[in-house]
Amino acid sequence: MGLPLEVNGATREVPARPDTPLLWALRDLGLTAAKYGCGADRCGSCRVLVGDAPVASCQVALGDVTAPVSTLEALVDTPEGERVVTALAGINAGQCAYCLPGIAVTLIHLARRTSPPDEEELLRALDAHLCRCGSQPRILRAARQALGGGRQ
Amino acid sequence: MSDRLRLGSLALEPDLDRWVALEPDGTVVVRTGKAELGQGIRTALTAVAADELGVDPARIRVEGPATGTAPNELITAGSGSIEQSVMALRQACAHARHILLARAAERLGAPVQELSVDDGTVRAPDGASASYAELGAEPFDHRVTEPIETVPISARRWSGHGLPRVDLTAKIRGEPVFVHDLRLPGLRHARVLRPPRPGARLTTADAELRDLAAALGPPERARTGVDDSDVDDRGARGSDGEPAGGVDVVRDGSVVAVVADREGDAVVAAEALARSLTWEGGGIDPALADPATLEARVTSSTAIVDGAAVEDRPAPPLEHTGAAQVVRARYSKPLLLHGSIGPSAAVAHLDGDELTVWTHSQGVELLRPSLAEVLGLPAERVRVVHVDGAGCYGHNGADDVALDAALVAVARPGRPVAVQWSRDDEHGWEPAAPAMAVDLEAGLDEQGCITSWQHDVYSQPHGARPRPHGEGTRTSGLLASWYREQPFEQPAPWPVRGFHSGGHRNADPYYDLPVRRVVHHQVPAPVRTSSTRSLGAFANVFAIESFVDELALAAGSDPVAFRLAHLGDRRAREVIEAAVDLAGGLVAPGGLDAPGRGLAFARYENVKAYVAVVAEVEVVARTGEVRLRRAWIAADAGEVIDPDGLANQLEGGVVQAASWTLKEQLELGPDGVRNRDWESYPILRFSEAPLLETRLLDRPSERPLGAGEASTGPTAAAIANAVHQATGARIRDLPLRPDRVRRALTDLL
Ligand code: FES
Numbered sequence: 001m002g003l004p005l006e007v008n009g010a011t012r013e014v015p016a017r018p019d020t021p022l023l024w025a026l027r028d029l030g031l032t033a034a035k036y037g038c039g040a041d042r043c044g045s046c047r048v049l050v051g052d053a054p055v056a057s058c059q060v061a062l063g064d065v066t067a068p069v070s071t072l073e074a075l076v077d078t079p080e081g082e083r084v085v086t087a088l089a090g091i092n093a094g095q096c097a098y099c100l101p102g103i104a105v106t107l108i109h110l111a112r113r114t115s116p117p118d119e120e121e122l123l124r125a126l127d128a129h130l131c132r133c134g135s136q137p138r139i140l141r142a143a144r145q146a147l148g149g150g151r152q
Numbered sequence: 153m154s155d156r157l158r159l160g161s162l163a164l165e166p167d168l169d170r171w172v173a174l175e176p177d178g179t180v181v182v183r184t185g186k187a188e189l190g191q192g193i194r195t196a197l198t199a200v201a202a203d204e205l206g207v208d209p210a211r212i213r214v215e216g217p218a219t220g221t222a223p224n225e226l227i228t229a230g231s232g233s234i235e236q237s238v239m240a241l242r243q244a245c246a247h248a249r250h251i252l253l254a255r256a257a258e259r260l261g262a263p264v265q266e267l268s269v270d271d272g273t274v275r276a277p278d279g280a281s282a283s284y285a286e287l288g289a290e291p292f293d294h295r296v297t298e299p300i301e302t303v304p305i306s307a308r309r310w311s312g313h314g315l316p317r318v319d320l321t322a323k324i325r326g327e328p329v330f331v332h333d334l335r336l337p338g339l340r341h342a343r344v345l346r347p348p349r350p351g352a353r354l355t356t357a358d359a360e361l362r363d364l365a366a367a368l369g370p371p372e373r374a375r376t377g378v379d380d381s382d383v384d385d386r387g388a389r390g391s392d393g394e395p396a397g398g399v400d401v402v403r404d405g406s407v408v409a410v411v412a413d414r415e416g417d418a419v420v421a422a423e424a425l426a427r428s429l430t431w432e433g434g435g436i437d438p439a440l441a442d443p444a445t446l447e448a449r450v451t452s453s454t455a456i457v458d459g460a461a462v463e464d465r466p467a468p469p470l471e472h473t474g475a476a477q478v479v480r481a482r483y484s485k486p487l488l489l490h491g492s493i494g495p496s497a498a499v500a501h502l503d504g505d506e507l508t509v510w511t512h513s514q515g516v517e518l519l520r521p522s523l524a525e526v527l528g529l530p531a532e533r534v535r536v537v538h539v540d541g542a543g544c545y546g547h548n549g550a551d552d553v554a555l556d557a558a559l560v561a562v563a564r565p566g567r568p569v570a571v572q573w574s575r576d577d578e579h580g581w582e583p584a585a586p587a588m589a590v591d592l593e594a595g596l597d598e599q600g601c602i603t604s605w606q607h608d609v610y611s612q613p614h615g616a617r618p619r620p621h622g623e624g625t626r627t628s629g630l631l632a633s634w635y636r637e638q639p640f641e642q643p644a645p646w647p648v649r650g651f652h653s654g655g656h657r658n659a660d661p662y663y664d665l666p667v668r669r670v671v672h673h674q675v676p677a678p679v680r681t682s683s684t685r686s687l688g689a690f691a692n693v694f695a696i697e698s699f700v701d702e703l704a705l706a707a708g709s710d711p712v713a714f715r716l717a718h719l720g721d722r723r724a725r726e727v728i729e730a731a732v733d734l735a736g737g738l739v740a741p742g743g744l745d746a747p748g749r750g751l752a753f754a755r756y757e758n759v760k761a762y763v764a765v766v767a768e769v770e771v772v773a774r775t776g777e778v779r780l781r782r783a784w785i786a787a788d789a790g791e792v793i794d795p796d797g798l799a800n801q802l803e804g805g806v807v808q809a810a811s812w813t814l815k816e817q818l819e820l821g822p823d824g825v826r827n828r829d830w831e832s833y834p835i836l837r838f839s840e841a842p843l844l845e846t847r848l849l850d851r852p853s854e855r856p857l858g859a860g861e862a863s864t865g866p867t868a869a870a871i872a873n874a875v876h877q878a879t880g881a882r883i884r885d886l887p888l889r890p891d892r893v894r895r896a897l898t899d900l901l
């Protein structure tokens with residue numbers, strides 16, 4: 001017996017305690033695009049969408065998830081996902097890329113909005129993420145390309 | 153170029169079959185002993201192999217380091233991947249092609265000169281053809297001892313032309329490619345509970361630990377068949393012998409791990425158990441962290457000549473004879489973290505009497521015997537395989553977590569077990585980048601030329617990588633070994649005698665100086681310190697290049713002309729000119745309110761890539777905040793194999809070094825590292841990232857030069873020089889945090 005969790009369009013049975021952070025429940029389901037980085041909502045590598053909202057899955061208890069969860073595994077095959085991945089890969093915007101799946105979720109979320117974010121919104125959204133390889137300048141360039149807004 | 157340089161790592165590993173193999177479907181497997189650390193080595197190797205063999209890059213599969221199968225290249229460090237592995241592979245592929253063509257000539261009955269190669273298919277003039285897969289079915293059985301001719305520069309299609317990163321798309325898409333994501337059949341997950349302080353011993357009694365462990369099982373799953381006799385035995389097992397999903401505790405002295413079928417259970421249980429354990433003893437002396445007091449703690453001093461330590465007793469201080477003025481200054485940097493975004497992880501599996509360890513270590517060949525010694529296993533029974541990890545900037549926790557996983561795997565044989573450190577573990581236990589201080593003194597003559605130069609560098613150790621110490625010595629560089637029931641001893645730091653090793657890397661300035669005295673002073677560290685990207689070069693170049701600006705000012709010269717006047721090497725002068733040109737000069741437009749610009753230059757290890765950086769900063773006078781707005785990078789790394797990969801490494805180095813320079817400092821207390829999260833150890837954020845422009849001076853006929861670490865030192869000095877230009881304040885101690893900058897600005901008034 002476990003807890004039901006709606007993820008990527010299917011309902012899965014998660015054999016975990018309700019206080020388990022969503023991140024680990026997802027990874028135990030084999031969905032490893034969301035990654036552990038800090039467990040404290042400081043690095044963004046665990047980012048997923050809950051309903052329509054980007055959240056740090058390390059901070060949400062499994063028992064508190066009330067909306068369907070979308071992870072990068074599913075988001076990547078949407079038109080916005082393809083746009084974001086193509087933009088990032090197109091200019092080699094990353095080095096180790098451990099930070100990038102989380103960043104991709106944030107960018108896909110922004111790309112789904114009707115109006116493109118301005119520069120300030122983009123920076124605010126990306127400030128939820130850390131990149132230690134120093135790829136921020138390239139990631140920003142790719143983001144502007146994929147989102148079509150802000151400074152080019 | 154000498155034969156030795158052209159052969160690269162083939163000098164260590166001449167067996168061609170180790171490097172190149174053909175598979176029946178036409179795939180070309182190339183093997184490397186260099187690990188993908190985010191530096192893009194796989195892409196550079198793919199480009200070179202595609203060119204030399206005449207196949208499409210899509211046919212090539214690069215296999216990374218693994219003991220027993222990949223070529224032994226010892227370690228991936230020191231910006232050596234291109235110089236050693238790529239050069240070796242180019243020669244290996246040239247030899248392979250030579251042999252494949254000879255076999256084709258025989259089979260097709262045509263002379264080699266008349267054969268052509270198209271994507272791995274060899275054709276004779278009469279139209280007959282043979283594929284590499286057929287021709288390479290037999291091993292090469294060939295030792296590469298002499299370099300042979302390679303494909304001419306004009307015929308290179310991929311190397312030098314920017315093949316896109318071959319591994320990046322899968323990583324961006326979140327595919328399970330990191331060691332953190334390795335999901336082997338039957339995998340279990342473990343977390344090791346680190347002590348509250350370095351050196352502390354676990355005092356929780358076995359019986360108590362057993363009770364605590366018994367209370368850990370997830371409540372909604374029945375724990376059956378707990379073996380009460382010994383917590384070291386299988387903790388929670390179903391009646392059919394299969395784990396019931398409970399949590400199992402492994403103990404070896406002060407090493408405690410929780411093991412569970414699911415990662416979530418292991419994490420939750422580890423957090424719960426950590427609160428109940430009791431420890432005693434241990435602790436550190438945080439006073440040793442202060443760069444201001446390093447000089448008082450010197451344990452040994454060594455003279456440095458041409459980058460190498462030469463004698464035990466350094467020469468007496470210089471008199472600066474003939475100098476019209478003598479300038480002195482002291483610079484410092486604090487202890488720093490690597491701070492990889494993905495904490496260290498490993499997977500280990502004891503299957504029968506074979507232990508396999510999957511790791512993101514930089515050195516599988518050093519890790520293998522190091523693990524074997526601690527585990528008491530013969531090295532032949534330990535196999536260490538590299539799997540990509542998060543960004544690696546030096547000796548981090550990768551090797552230590554490999555031992556964590558191996559200890560659990562040996563205690564719980566039969567199923568693979570994965571361990572990942574927490575953020576707290578990573579900040580608290582990874583080897584730190586050492587604190588350093590540099591005293592500089594130089595004489596200037598009437599004409600404003602440097603007459604004499606004295607450099608004293610005080611540094612904590614840069615070398616603590618695990619390595620074998622010999623059977624029965626009970627010394628090990630691996631963290632958990634010091635906490636076992638039968639503990640190992642922590643080794644003394646590696647001696648720093650090699651060429652540009654440790655704290656004296658780049659201590660020897662690249663300028664033409666008539667008289668110089670360079671001395672390296674060893675200082676003990678309060679916590680384990682080891683190699684971090686560019687080692688001593690970061691502090692030494694920061695100091696030298698800040699000081700050169702100070703000397704230029706004292707000499708009444710400008711920073712560009714002063715540097716050029718003291719540099720005999722044309723390539724060095726050209727990168728400086730290129731960076732200044734790219735920036736459009738060292739004076740930013742904007743009149744009085746213009747931001748400040750600063751220049752700095754270094755040649756990494758005095759023999760690797762040349763890099764010049766111009767930084768543009770804005771200083772907020774009220775707060776003391778320094779914002780790096782833009783930076784321009786010029787580099788000469790000899791022949792450029794992967795232009796975008798090179799630019800990416802240089803740019804990443806600038807951003808990372810900007811973060812070190814502006815923000816970072818490890819804080820220590822009696823219990824060790826205090827800033828164990830990103831809130832207390834902030835790093836550069838997206839909104840603080842500079843705009844970057846890079847110019848590469850390609851020299852296709854020169855040998856490639858390592859560049860992965862070459863931009864960090866120049867960045868720090870360029871920023872400090874820019875702050876000086878903007879404000880008149882010369883700040884010599886890193887980081888350039890607002891409080892320090894504001895104090896410096898107040899002092900000017
Ligand atoms: S792991 Fe969730 S934000 Fe860092």
Ligand code: FES
Nearest residue numbers: 095097131132133
């Ligand atoms: S690319 Fe390595 S952390 Fe961002």
